Amino acid sequence: MDLETVRTFVAAADAGQFQEAAAELAITQQAVSKRIAALERVLGVRLFTRTARGATLTIDGQAFLPHARELLRVAARAVTSVRAGHRPLRVDIIASRGAASGLMRAFHRAHPETDLDVVMLLDIETAVAAIRSGTIDASFRAVAAPGRPLPEDIESVRVIDEPLQLLTGPAHALAGARSVTVARLAGHRIWMPGIVPGSEWAAYYDDLVAEFGLTIEATGPNFGSDALLDTIADTPALATFMGERTRLVWPAGHGLRLIPVTEPTPVYPHSLLWHRDNPHPALATLRAHLAATGTGHDAAGTWTPDWVLPR
16 A cells, blocks of 8 residues: 555545645645545545535545554654664674773763664674664774775774783782783783684784784683683683773682783774764764764874774
8 A cells, every 4th residue: 555645545534625635745636636546446445525515535434544544653653763863873882891882881871862772793794784784873893804894885983992901810820910011921821712713803812912922712612701700710820811991790709810911002992883874863973972082092002903993
């Protein structure tokens, strides 16, 4: 059923004359008659009776009118639900406890009037495809991994460089250090289960290993952050890297230590990705907020891979 014929029917029913309905819809009276006739053919009933004073609804027309009004209301709600500015801003933050989650919480506090939908997508290909299809409006990622440039219609801006820290248990050989240089980490086993081959963070840690001769192990199943913290607390031979802005809570009895890494400090670069033609007004608000609250990039004494964009 064509909505324009339904809209014409309602206009004619309200006006009581095809001529007035035509004027309201900015079409000809003949077009109104054709649309009504087409709707009558679809429904198999007469909707109007022509009189000298105009057009009056038949019994079938009276029965159909409230449903026709509801059809138009539903159509209007459907359009509003996807129109930029009338639906929540949908943003991918990868994980609930990471830096991107903190950035979005800060944005929500600063702009509580902005409706948000937060999603967590695992890999960058899925995120980029979702941006291009309009499923999401933006994603936080480290871009772009070697050999995988972003599509031309995807924009990005680097919003924060997150220093990595070393997380150890109380019995680890480095547990008492106030800070530790990257060179001093050589020979120590850094355990990071859950690194997905081909992901941007896998490329990041591959380059970190190659640059400084570190030993990063991604063996074993990834049972989540709680299991990781339990293992690090109980295993003196293992440590792990943790982003400075990652928010984790562990039992006091674990005795875990967070130790700054220096000379240089590896930083994980977080960028915001979006489609260059995305008109959602809250996206511009988010970008302005991140620009005003973000930190500098490539600071002295820090390290990122050469492929990180923008530099």
